[in-house]
Amino acid sequence: MAEIKRILSDSRRRLLLILLLLMGLGGYGLGLFGGWLGNGTEALKEEAAQYRDLLKVIKTMPLSEAGPYLEGRDAPAALELKKTVEHLLDYPDYMEFVQQQAVRMSQSQLAGGNPNSFAYRNIQKTAADFARIRDVEVRLGSQKAVSVWIMQRLPELFSAMGILLIVLSFFDEKKTGLRELIRSCPGGRSILTIRRLEALLCFSALFTFLFSALPLGISFLVYGGWEDLSCPVQSIPLFGTCLLRVSIGGWIALYFLVRILCGFTLGVLLWFILSFLKNWQFSWLLLALLLAGEYMAYTHIAPQMRFSFLRYINIFACIYPDEMFRTYVNINCFGRSVGTLTLMLWLMGLLLFILGPALVLLEGKRHAVNARTGLKKLLEWFDQMLDKLRGRLGLLAAEGYKQLMINGGLLFLLAGLWVCAQLGVAYRSYPGNDAERMLDQYLESMQGPVTEASREEMEQIREALAGAAGSSAEEAFILLEQQLQRAWERAQAGSYEAWLVNERLVKTYLDKDMSSIQRWLSIVPSFFILLLCAPLFSYENQSGTRALLRGSVRGRQGIFLRKYLLGCGTALLFLGLISVRTYLAYRAYLGPQMMAVPIGNIPLLQGGPAGLSLNAFYGLLMLQRLLMGCVLACLVLWLSARMRDWLSVAAAACAILILPGLLPFFGIEWTASFSLFPHISGIEWIDNQKGMQNVLNAGIWLALGALSVWDNYRRWRKA
Amino acid sequence: MELTIQNVSKKYGSKVxxxxxxxxxxxxxxxxxxxxxxxKSTLLGLITDNIKRDEGRILLNGTDILQQGKAFRRLLGFMPQQQGLYEGMTVTAFLAYMARLKEIPGGRVCAEIDRVLPLTNLSDAAHKKCYALSGGMRQRLLLAQALLGDPKILILDEPTAGLDPRERGRLRDHIAQLAQDRIVLLATHIVSDIEAIADDVLLMREGSLIRSGSPSELVESLPPGSLPPDQRPDLEAVYLYYLGGDPNG
Structure with a gap:
């Protein structure tokens, strides 16, 4: 209990745990609402009500009649219930099929020839396993709550992060220099380790409740289904191949137990690995590499591949243990066929049996001050080599080295670049009907400047369409004609070249949905920008080196300038990447020649300078985004100069700068007016139609950015 | 070279x-x-312009140091009292970084580091991380960075704190050698640190200069009969007479 109290006594840790919980539950909620809390609540209520109503009806009829009853209904709830009914109807046949398949396969030349082969054993085992659940009587019930809960994976990830946070708390005394003191106390060695193992188990149980049970409770509140917990778990389509003869309720209880064990095992494993490493930067790097490798194995190795055991004997299999219950896979274990669930449970037990006592022994016996180990010598040699390079770094490079290596920003930089390279920058719009499809075809050949040739082409189409009155081709032609006329009139009035443009495609990049995507594309890189900028000044405050720097020639203006160069450079890198990706996607979507269209031809942009090409317009948007990104960096640096550690800076910056931009995703729209993100995304200016108010708001942010630089400079220079 | 402090005052709130x-x-x-x-530290902070003065002027060769700005700091080597270091950097990386801040050209950085490391007896720790240094080593590293670029004005705030007697002796000898053509200000409350090497000693109490002069002058200034019978007339006696307290920390 004392150890749990100690862990929770750190206010920063408490804050982080609360943040993790909020993010986990928030992400879960967003998943339920389909990404939009505002409209999503209504949609979800409607969908849940539909699901309950339909289920109530089909429960009263024989299963064989439920299928035809649901046929022809397009609502997602009906489709889902249809799938469930099909699964329930097919289940006995499927069980029979597995048995027959086993007999057939064992007699085939391929696998049945050698009873000692893995293939033969696997077939026999599959048949035997499925024979155990052959007589399970699957029933129709309200199972959506469990299905939805199982498919949402975000809370489990945050739960694992919570475990990591608890494990890191076991190393507090190393950082605070209290290790020797604690180890000299009678209960400061093995007993303390046992207490910590207990605390880890308690936290694993707590996180299971918070990150697993709570979301399940929310699901049950939305979709109902308490009364159907007694149905066999195989009644849920996702659990068709689950081999346990348990009810849904029984499975949930068992799953929570396994989750607690998995969280505990994960914690013990991370603790064991980290306890060997004295160098924190190296530990983080190693941990990141290990997790990246495990994740790659987990996501890229298919069950039938040769090294499929790497997918199941994996940290992420501990984070998402539900898959072991749902997916029936046997692994070749020294020629024997072993189920993944059995294998995982055995390995977990073995790991705990070995690592638990090993940790108690190691922590009890290991000295607080270690002799030079081989690893330490290797690291020293590595440092010696690197010092040759570090000695040659210029001031900007040295500041960059502090940012990326000393403060561990390299991990954020790589993660940020990877995430920004993965984000979807656009969505595609498809023609809604035949007329729009035809219009697209006409425009594909005709789009561009309106010339005499365009008119001649129009005449040719008109002639070709003679006798096709009322067809979608004619409808498309009328639309084309109207568009041509509008373009011509606008150009006459506005003195710029008239172009025929596929307005539907252009609109895709300027409408509300795109504005929402671009907001997201501004928030995500901004998060990484603030993580990278947070330590730039706060690290000096933390290290207590300001007097030293101020006493040197370039320790005032020189360093200040370089810190801002790095901060703004970070912003330019991330937002530049997003801008370039968006531009390239837009260019590929519209075609390179269409990027020269004067924006007066685009209905949504008619308020702007009409003669400006779309290329130039996009260039200006990009400039605005980069400029506002620099404002963001400046504001984070302002916060950084006032705090002593980067985590506080990051938390404050998230609350002040990121949150107002994020809340509109949850339906709280008014916060957007106080957010920097409409100005970083740029496209939102077109969508929100606020005209000069946008310019004024952007001006205020620019002034704030400039003021923050001035204030920081004054403060940095001030004695 | 002449560094003049003229009627300088500093208050922290109501505390002078x-x-x-x-x-x-x-x-x-x-x-x-x-x-x-x-x-003492306030005086050194004012000279290095880490603390803003309320009144008075500090002149180097007749020009205010605030006007000289960078030109003054080019002559300055400062070792602060706080042991603030970048914990994740190695000794060499830290010195290279400080060398850059001192405008030492890139080509000379390694040579400068190679010069100051033996002077401060840190050659063996050149590639150690700062967090792995003992208190004495950290102190020597701070001295090493102050010596980078061979500064003409060396300001050392409690340089011997945390050093063992042998290191103290080494440091004293080294400072004595440095004093040929430069100003060295050494603030301490340990008399033995300066007794043998200081040309002049300034005695400070409650923000005021009580007395100054060479160690022998100060000893001579003691009034006859002011010492207890078992006390030798030395700088320690001067400290006890004028400032009271323990002269050896």
Whole structure:
């Protein structure tokens, strides 16, 4: 209990745990609402009500009649219930099929020839396993709550992060220099380790409740289904191949137990690995590499591949243990066929049996001050080599080295670049009907400047369409004609070249949905920008080196300038990447020649300078985004100069700068007016139609950015 | 070279840290002696412009150091009292970084590091991380960075804190060698640090300069009969007479 109290006594840790919980539950909620809390609540209520109503009806009829009853209904709830009914109807046949398949396969030349082969054993085992659940009587019930809960994976990830946070708390005394003191106390060695193992188990149980049970409770509140917990778990389509003869309720209880064990095992494993490493930067790097490798194995190795055991004997299999219950896979274990669930449970037990006592022994016996180990010598040699390079770094490079290596920003930089390279920058719009499809075809050949040739082409189409009155081709032609006329009139009035443009495609990049995507594309890189900028000044405050720097020639203006160069450079890198990706996607979507269209031809942009090409317009948007990104960096640096550690800076910056931009995703729209993100995304200016108010708001942010630089400079220079 | 402090005062709220302080430093070693809170670090902070002065002027060769700005700091080597270091950097990386801040050209950085490391007996720790250094090593590293670029004005705030007697002796010898053509200000409350090497000693109490002069002059200034029978007339006796307290920390 004392150890749990100690862990929770750190206010920063408490804050982080609360943040993790909020993010986990928030992400879960967003998943339920389909990404939009505002409209999503209504949609979800409607969908849940539909699901309950339909289920109530089909429960009263024989299963064989439920299928035809649901046929022809397009609502997602009906489709889902249809799938469930099909699964329930097919289940006995499927069980029979597995048995027959086993007999057939064992007699085939391929696998049945050698009873000692893995293939033969696997077939026999599959048949035997499925024979155990052959007589399970699957029933129709309200199972959506469990299905939805199982498919949402975000809370489990945050739960694992919570475990990591608890494990890191076991190393507090190393950082605070209290290790020797604690180890000299009678209960400061093995007993303390046992207490910590207990605390880890308690936290694993707590996180299971918070990150697993709570979301399940929310699901049950939305979709109902308490009364159907007694149905066999195989009644849920996702659990068709689950081999346990348990009810849904029984499975949930068992799953929570396994989750607690998995969280505990994960914690013990991370603790064991980290306890060997004295160098924190190296530990983080190693941990990141290990997790990246495990994740790659987990996501890229298919069950039938040769090294499929790497997918199941994996940290992420501990984070998402539900898959072991749902997916029936046997692994070749020294020629024997072993189920993944059995294998995982055995390995977990073995790991705990070995690592638990090993940790108690190691922590009890290991000295607080270690002799030079081989690893330490290797690291020293590595440092010696690197010092040759570090000695040659210029001031900007040295500041960059502090940012990326000393403060561990390299991990954020790589993660940020990877995430920004993965984000979807656009969505595609498809023609809604035949007329729009035809219009697209006409425009594909005709789009561009309106010339005499365009008119001649129009005449040719008109002639070709003679006798096709009322067809979608004619409808498309009328639309084309109207568009041509509008373009011509606008150009006459506005003195710029008239172009025929596929307005539907252009609109895709300027409408509300795109504005929402671009907001997201501004928030995500901004998060990484603030993580990278947070330590730039706060690290000096933390290290207590300001007097030293101020006493040197370039320790005032020189360093200040370089810190801002790095901060703004970070912003330019991330937002530049997003801008370039968006531009390239837009260019590929519209075609390179269409990027020269004067924006007066685009209905949504008619308020702007009409003669400006779309290329130039996009260039200006990009400039605005980069400029506002620099404002963001400046504001984070302002916060950084006032705090002593980067985590506080990051938390404050998230609350002040990121949150107002994020809340509109949850339906709280008014916060957007106080957010920097409409100005970083740029496209939102077109969508929100606020005209000069946008310019004024952007001006205020620019002034704030400039003021923050001035204030920081004054403060940095001030004695 | 002449560093002149003219009527400088500094207050922290209502607390007077330095009161109308005036003195002129020439080439040589100056020991600034005083108990904790006497105003030694404030004086050094004012000279390095880490602390804003309320009144008075500090002139180098007749020009205010605030006007000289970078030109003054090019002559300055400063070792602060706080052991603030970048914990994740190695000794060499830290010195290279400080060398860059001191405008030492890239080609000379390694040579400068190679020069100061043996002077401060840190050659063996050159590639150690700062967090792995002992208190004494950290102190020597701070001294090493102050010596980078061979500064003409060396300001050392409690340089011997945390050093063992042998290291203290080494440091004293080294400072004595440095004093040929530069101003060395050495603030301490440990008399033995400066007794043998200081050309002049400044005695400070409650932000004021009580007395100054060479160690022998100060000893001579003691009134006859002011010492207990078993006390030798030395700088320690001067400290006890003028400032009171324990002269050896």
């Amino acid at each position: 840290a330095l009161k109308d302080f005036s003195y002129t430093f020439h080439e040589g070693i100056y020991g600034i002696l005083g108990a904790n809170g006497a105003g």
